[in-house]
Amino acid sequence: MGKIIALANQKGGVGKTTTTINLAASLAFLKQKVLIVDADPQANASSGLGIDVRKTELGIYQCLLDKIDPKTAVCKTQVDGLYIIPSHIDLVGAELEMINMENRDKVLREVLRPLKEVYDYVLIDCSPSLGLITVNSLTAADSVIIPVQCEYFALEGISKLLNTIKIIKSKLNPELEIEGFLLTMFDARLRLANQVYQDIKKHFETMVFNTVIQRNVKLSEAPSYGQPVLLYDPESKGSQNHVDLARELIKKNKVK
Amino acid sequence: MGKIIALANQKGGVGKTTTTINLAASLAFLKQKVLIVDADPQANASSGLGIDVRKTELGIYQCLLDKIDPKTAVCKTQVDGLYIIPSHIDLVGAELEMINMENRDKVLREVLRPLKEVYDYVLIDCSPSLGLITVNSLTAADSVIIPVQCEYFALEGISKLLNTIKIIKSKLNPELEIEGFLLTMFDARLRLANQVYQDIKKHFETMVFNTVIQRNVKLSEAPSYGQPVLLYDPESKGSQNHVDLARELIKKNKVK
Ligand SMILES: Nc1ncnc2c1ncn2[C@@H]1O[C@H](COP(=O)(O)OP(=O)(O)OP(=O)(O)O)[C@@H](O)[C@H]1O
Ligand SMILES: Nc1ncnc2c1ncn2[C@@H]1O[C@H](COP(=O)(O)OP(=O)(O)OP(=O)(O)O)[C@@H](O)[C@H]1O
Ligand SMILES: [Mg+2]
Ligand SMILES: [Mg+2]
Numbered sequence: 146m147g148k149i150i151a152l153a154n155q156k157g158g159v160g161k162t163t164t165t166i167n168l169a170a171s172l173a174f175l176k177q178k179v180l181i182v183d184a185d186p187q188a189n190a191s192s193g194l195g196i197d198v199r200k201t202e203l204g205i206y207q208c209l210l211d212k213i214d215p216k217t218a219v220c221k222t223q224v225d226g227l228y229i230i231p232s233h234i235d236l237v238g239a240e241l242e243m244i245n246m247e248n249r250d251k252v253l254r255e256v257l258r259p260l261k262e263v264y265d266y267v268l269i270d271c272s273p274s275l276g277l278i279t280v281n282s283l284t285a286a287d288s289v290i291i292p293v294q295c296e297y298f299a300l301e302g303i304s305k306l307l308n309t310i311k312i313i314k315s316k317l318n319p320e321l322e323i324e325g326f327l328l329t330m331f332d333a334r335l336r337l338a339n340q341v342y343q344d345i346k347k348h349f350e351t352m353v354f355n356t357v358i359q360r361n362v363k364l365s366e367a368p369s370y371g372q373p374v375l376l377y378d379p380e381s382k383g384s385q386n387h388v389d390l391a392r393e394l395i396k397k398n399k400v401k
Numbered sequence: 402m403g404k405i406i407a408l409a410n411q412k413g414g415v416g417k418t419t420t421t422i423n424l425a426a427s428l429a430f431l432k433q434k435v436l437i438v439d440a441d442p443q444a445n446a447s448s449g450l451g452i453d454v455r456k457t458e459l460g461i462y463q464c465l466l467d468k469i470d471p472k473t474a475v476c477k478t479q480v481d482g483l484y485i486i487p488s489h490i491d492l493v494g495a496e497l498e499m500i501n502m503e504n505r506d507k508v509l510r511e512v513l514r515p516l517k518e519v520y521d522y523v524l525i526d527c528s529p530s531l532g533l534i535t536v537n538s539l540t541a542a543d544s545v546i547i548p549v550q551c552e553y554f555a556l557e558g559i560s561k562l563l564n565t566i567k568i569i570k571s572k573l574n575p576e577l578e579i580e581g582f583l584l585t586m587f588d589a590r591l592r593l594a595n596q597v598y599q600d601i602k603k604h605f606e607t608m609v610f611n612t613v614i615q616r617n618v619k620l621s622e623a624p625s626y627g628q629p630v631l632l633y634d635p636e637s638k639g640s641q642n643h644v645d646l647a648r649e650l651i652k653k654n655k656v657k
Binding site: 305 | 411418445448531624
């Protein structure tokens, strides 16, 4: 039985997509079978893995609204063991269309139910919002990874996100847990980054991943080649950090 | 008659709020009377100027939904000549509440109409989405500044944003112009940053501001003190860049 993990934070640009792509690729490298679900209309996870979203006919939009078999929307990637259900710009309209559906919060959960049997990990990349698609993602997920950029504005949004998670856990998805807080774009030379790191560790202690993702330009270059950093530059710090994260995640979940 | 300018880009973390706060403060420093409208439920522009959003009773939410006189929601800031209508977490719910309103796209335009007479510039900080509040902001605006982070994913979203602007211009706001593309977090040492810079200049030529905002840690430290960078560290590169931007904007608009 696979585990469904949402990558969520309504603060923009904190590393949700970068973590989704590179954690998924690292898990596949460690012989896990992994599916990415791109639940962001920007479709960055799809294009960051070389999928041309203008050419894909079936994606998450069709799974949510046309009720197609989700297995028909799964695409291969350049990484063995890593698959993706791509996004599409149309997804912007999906939220309005889903508003009047019955059980509108649980649509994605039903879509992913048959896929849980097939994959070890399903990672859902969320958009920078707490709208209906993100609520669907948190309702479908077993747990959530919260990427936190080591900056002031990123700290501010955490309490709002935790509030939303608490509401979803009480009303829609009692199983929802926090997989962990992940510090991203960390630059040890900056006082602010160290301050944010200390703050998060103090507040959330064991809920913070030991692995910290450091700022590394290879992580921002890789998507322009349609590759995870593991393929683009396996020796880079960015690559090592994400493999460490994958090992930490597997170890944490084996224990249970 | 003042000018209303929206800061918009659905890509997260590209510098919308940082530009709003520091461009507004720089315009005020150059003797302009400026109002910020915080149209993002994250309320980063409000907290970045020292406003405690948990304590403010009146803000943009009340202007849009309770139809209060917007002048009663205007707060002073630490900068002479700079005022703000703060945001509030409740704004997340506003989009759903506005869906069934008549002229739901033009609500903010009506709210801001009396304020145009009072201020030289009104800057609207948008959230990382193309939802109803951002549509309201683009419908109320005379022009839009598009902050573009010098990264690959930031390039990808531009065509979608330009599409949305075109639709709004044809259906809701024929006056809407692009004030300019603003390159943010530029680090001249990075090949990727220079590549994105060349791409944008090639595609959009004169529509790109001459001023480029460089990556500068003072810009990300300042909001934790509730100050624009002009007050926090006036000698910093971040401060100089935003004053240059303000001068360029004033010059461009004087000519007309
Ligand atoms: N550790 C890192 N080092 C350097 N650059 C990074 C790192 N992590 C992410 N980036 C870059 O920072 C930008 C923001 O990251 P990303 O797009 O993954 O964030 P996001 O949270 O998914 O954004 P959005 O809120 O728009 O969905 C991207 O251009 C990405 O390439
Ligand atoms: N030129 C810069 N140099 C260094 N840091 C910067 C710069 N511009 C912005 N930042 C920092 O980068 C982060 C993202 O910027 P900001 O929050 O302004 O973007 P945004 O587009 O408003 O994000 P959102 O999409 O969440 O609204 C912030 O933590 C900010 O302090
Ligand atoms: Mg993303
Ligand atoms: Mg912002």
